[in-house]
Amino acid sequence: MIKDMTQDEISLYIIKTLKENKKAEFEIIVDELQPYDLAKIYQDLPFKHKARFLLFLNPDILADLMEELDKEEQLDLLNMLGVEKSSNVLNLMDNDDLASLLDELSPEKKDSLLSEMNKMESNAVQDIMKYPPETAGRIMTNRFVWIRNYYTVREAVDKLKSFAEFAESLNYLYVIDGARRLVGVVSYRDLLLADPGEKIDDIMYERVIYVTVTTDQEVVAKTVERYDFISVPVVDEAHILVGIITVDDVIDVVIKEANEDIEKLSASGKSIDFETKTLVAAARRLPWLILLLFIGLISGRIISGFEETLQKVVALAFFMPMIAGMTGNTGTQSLAVVVRGLISHDIDKKVVFRLVMREFGVGVSIGVTCAVLISVIAYIWQGNFILGMVVGCSLFFTLIIGTLAGTVIPLILYKLKIDPAVASGPLITTLNDIFSLLTYFGIATMFIQYLM
Amino acid sequence: MIKDMTQDEISLYIIKTLKENKKAEFEIIVDELQPYDLAKIYQDLPFKHKARFLLFLNPDILADLMEELDKEEQLDLLNMLGVEKSSNVLNLMDNDDLASLLDELSPEKKDSLLSEMNKMESNAVQDIMKYPPETAGRIMTNRFVWIRNYYTVREAVDKLKSFAEFAESLNYLYVIDGARRLVGVVSYRDLLLADPGEKIDDIMYERVIYVTVTTDQEVVAKTVERYDFISVPVVDEAHILVGIITVDDVIDVVIKEANEDIEKLSASGKSIDFETKTLVAAARRLPWLILLLFIGLISGRIISGFEETLQKVVALAFFMPMIAGMTGNTGTQSLAVVVRGLISHDIDKKVVFRLVMREFGVGVSIGVTCAVLISVIAYIWQGNFILGMVVGCSLFFTLIIGTLAGTVIPLILYKLKIDPAVASGPLITTLNDIFSLLTYFGIATMFIQYLM
Structure with missing residues (x-):
């Protein structure tokens, strides 16, 4: 319709x-909408209609809606729902989404929400929250259908049918043995194509690619991207299947990690977006700026040393910003290539040697x-051949130093297991300022008698 | 095993x-491997074994293998296969992967590969290549199973079974009417749960989210990310279903677009990675550097104007790098926030006004x-109160100017439909150098009599 x-x-x-209080008609519309579209409509709805809008939705759809909202909106919504209905909604939300909501709340608020929920769901989400941030354990969901290896295809399809409404994603079925250990995987397609009497054991694929609960989320994303999977199973240290991670969460991870790299490379401060308040944004950026001020x-x-x-030769000052700037710029260029390259490459001595030699070249x-170029320009501008040579030689050396600094510093940080993106553009730029001034004034002082 | x-x-x-020439045993192993793993093994294989390795693989698996390799490796592989087998492999490759291979070849090489292929596949890939780069038409595949709206569930499942080997992804079935127009979508789960006698028309979901052949790939990625889809259908201007885009291609798009943003923000040169040759990398970076040299x-x-x-006061030079550097750094910080924000936000006057006011704050x-901070430091260091005030005031104004430049310049570029990431960090930094020097020496000249 x-x-x-x-x-x-x-x-x-x-x-x-909503105005005419026609719930049946309302439900027909909502039934046709994707959660994202429903959330857009809810966000743009005049406030006076929101209460009835929420009243008309059943807990299942409310849970879907919740997962599309940001934290503040989620809390507002829960407040409007009241205790009983909101506990129903929390029970139905995906564990990973719920965990990231609870994660940012005060301990009191968190406990009060958890106490509203049913025991099983509340335990499940608290289990997830025990894993370190940014690991597979944190982004996995426990809403998936598993089957036993001794099932027949018919039994598997029956189980699938009875859990269809419950499971988040049903594209693969992971197979576990009697001890709940992950032993295989069967796709929808396999089930459709197989004979109903066949054993799962005989049709399943045994070399399952999996991650463990403590795998870093970046590695999870890399795995899914490399293998073109729609979901990946998560096992604990005993190889017991405890959850799955779906590709939609992986896309979110990829976007988040790229944003984090850009934040670090530009030292723009952790998670500042269009909504961040002025003083919060200023406070997040200041630490870096003050450090850079001292550097x-x-x-x-x-300069005061020279x-x-x-x-004696004030004209030397004219070329200072250009030399420092160019050195900073080449450094930033190398840095960006290295930081992004480290994400997709496995690094060994050979790769590092080749990369450093390339950047040296x-x-x-x-x-x-x-x-x-600059020697000729400086000579023409200042009419002093030696000054042209000094500026040119300095630029030659500082550009090599700048390129190498932008390459070697992130590699050293990587080797020391420090995130190389911490060596942000501003840091490299400021360090390269120092290198370039030393080189420039060093060379100038050597030739000072010819410059005057 | x-x-x-x-x-x-x-x-x-x-x-x-391979050494013992045991093809049967070889095939059992290969059958258990994912294409990504197979590609890794192929890449690391000593050259003398590669010919037999390829000889042992059937065209289906070779096509999967091809899709994991980069362009140079793909061409090497095709050369090793010989004309007949390589044409088989090309026929079996996904259209989108094949199109991006052909895209980078010389016209002669391209025509020679196309002429080896069978007519239908060669036409199909040439159709894809007519769409502009970075559009949905370019990354879609035509290997998907469609069903008619008048099918029964049983007929749909039968069609699915007979095309199972052919189709890339079988998670949703898109439904077309008699004129091949997209009219609905049915999931695997729907088929499993439905009664075999039901009509597709009655169980399908009609409000299908789709993209058109000319939709920008970034918008495609945004759509899939928002709706958490596994694939999205692509229609032409007559709403005829012409292909699907799968989530694995969307992840590649997300990664590529993030890398492009970083490349532009750091002016590090288009697609330079660890494998790029020295002179190519230098040539890609030089244009920006020469422009920045002149700026x-x-x-x-x-400076020469002052x-x-x-x-009169050489000590002024001591604070030049710090002031220029700090201005550049705040500019880069604002720039990064704006560029990344523009990707996920819909921009209107209200958002722009709020953002500019926030950054001003x-x-x-x-x-x-x-x-x-700097006034105090400068006073203590140089023992000159007025100098401290001049440096402090200058830094105050240049930091505001720097922040606003980093915010407003990308917004103006965005408004002019120029990619805002073009206003790279180095460009903003260099412009901010100019602003900050004018401010600093302007203020210093005003107070010159008190400074001496």
Whole structure:
């Protein structure tokens, strides 16, 4: 009925059914909507209609809706629902989504929500929350259908049918043995194609790719991406199947990790988005800036050490920003290549050696080109051949140093098991300022008698 | 049999079967391997064994293997296979993978490969290649099973069984009418749960979310991510179903787009990875660097305009790198927040106004803190109160300017439909150098009589 309506038309239609208190008609519309669309409509709904909107939805759909909202909206919704209905909704939510909601609440609020829930679900979500953040254990769901290896295909299909409403994703069925250990996997397709009398043991695929509860979520994402899976099973240390991770959660991980890399590379501060409040955003960015301020003063200290040189040839100051800037820029370029490369590559000595040599070569090529260019420009501008040579030589060396710093520093951090993206662009830029000023004024001081 | 073996043990075992020419044993092992693992083994295999390895594989598995390799490896493999077998393999490859292989070849090489293929497959891949790059048409596959709306569930399952080997992904079945227009979708689960006699028309879900052939791949990724789909159907302008896009391709798109953002933000040059040759990498980075070199000279020109001021108070030079650096750093921070935010937000005037005001507030907060800090430090270091005030005031203003430049420039580019990530970190940094030097020397010149 609403098949060809736009989002706005549907919204208006829903408001009409709410105003006229037509629950049956309302339910027919809602039944046709995807959770994401329903959440959009709910978010844009005038406040006065929200209470009845929630009243009209059953707990199943409310749980789907919850999973599309952000934390604040989720809490508002629970408050509006009241204790009894909200406990029903919490029971029905996916464990991983529920865990990430509870994670950000105060201990009191968390306990009060947990106490509303039924024992089994509340234990399950508390089990998940024991795993360290950003591990497979944290993003897995326990809503999946498992089958035993001694089932027949018919028994498996029957179990599937009876749990169809319960399970999040039913594309593969993971097979466990008597001790609940993961022993195989069967796809929907396999079940459809098999003879109903066949044993699961005979049709299942035994070399199951899995992750463990403590596997880092980035590794989980890499696994799913490499194997093109729709879900991946999670086992504990005894190889017992405890959950699955679905591809939709993996996409979220990939996006989150990419954002984190960009945040770190630009030192832009942890999770600042369009909604972050001014003072919070300022507070998150300040620590880096203050650190960089002090490192920047080291550059000042270096220049003051060359005060005499500078006083003799003030023109040296004209090229300072260009040399420092260029060195910083090449450093940032190398850094970005290395940080992103580390994500998709397995690193060994050979790879590192080749990469460092490549970047050295890049530094030399870029250095020669830019040095020749700037020598000519400086000579023409200042009419001093030696000054041109000093600026050119300095740029040549600083570009090589900048490229190598941008390559080697993240690699060393990686080796020390520190996230290489911590060596952010601003940090590399500021360090390269120091290197370039030392080189520039060092060379200038050597030739000072010819410069005057 | 190989269930509990490590990758290395499997490799050795495979080499053994190749040496002893045991094809049957070889096939049993290969049958248990995922395409990704098979590709890893192939890549690490000593060259002398590769020919027989390929000889032992059937075209189906070779096609799977091809899809895991990069372009150069794919071409090597095709050369080793010879014309007849390689045409078989090309016929069996997914259209989207084949299109991206052909895309990077010379026209002659492309035509020669296409002419080897059978007419139907070659036409299909050429159809895909007509769509603009980075659109849904380019990443869709035509290997999917569709059903008619007038089928019964039994007929649908029968069709599914007969095409099971052919179709890439069988999680949803898209339903078309007599004119091949997309009219519904049925999941595996629906088929399993339905009565065999029911009509597809009665059980299908009609409000199908779809994309069109010209939809940008980023929008496709956003759609799949929002709705948590495993695949999304692609229709042409007449609403005829022409392909599907699977979630594994969507993950690749998400990773590629994130890498592109990082490349642009750091101006690190288009698609430079660990394998890129030195001169290619240097050539890709040089254009940006040369542009930045000239912009850097503008900074030099500004300083030379203030030569007199600088000659009178050389100590002013000590704080130049710090002020320029800090301004650049705040700019980069704001830039990263805006660029990533633009990806996930729908932008209107209200959002822009709020964001600019927020960043202005951040600039003021950061400015006050850092300005007070540096005034005190400069006073203590140089023993000149006015110098401390000049440096502090300058930093206050330049930090606000830097923050706003990092916010407003990408927003303007976005408004002008230019990719905002083009306003890379290095560009913002270099522009902010100019702003900060003008501010700093401007203020210093105003107070020059008190500074001396």
